[in-house]
Amino acid sequence: MYGGEDEQGSQAEAAHGGVARQVAEVSFAVHNILASIADEEARFATILMPPPGRSRWTPDEAKRRTGRQVAxxxxxxxxxxxxxxxxxxxxxxxxxxxxxxxxxxxxx
Known part of the structure; x- marks a missing residue:
């Protein structure tokens, strides 16, 4: 789980179209942005592989990957x-x- 959420909180999130599972080292904001990748397998492969030259995902890098406007x-x-x-x-x-x-x- 991410951020100390309990099981019930994660299920409620998933029920409302949110992120069903998360990688602990990646922020909720990044998970939320990359949730637009429809194929779950492709999404988690993307989440587990930070952008070239980076040690982790940032919200702007996730937005670039999904074609959204960045800050x-x-x-x-x-x-x-x-x-x-x-x-x-x-x-x-x-x-x-x-x-x-x-x-x-x-x-x-």
């Missing part, structure tokens, strides 16, 4: 680096390039 966004340089990395990947660039529309030309 402390990544710095602009990190975003630019990610875009450059994606642009170097030929497969991603080819996929993105095929969905772009050509410029609109008007005849006068």
């Amino acid at each position: 402390k966004p990544a710095p602009p340089q990190k975003k630019i680096s990610a875009i450059h990395t994606l642009a170097k990947d030929e497969e991603v660039a080819a996929t993105r390039g095929s969905t772009t529309n050509p410029p609109c030309r008007r005849s006068v």
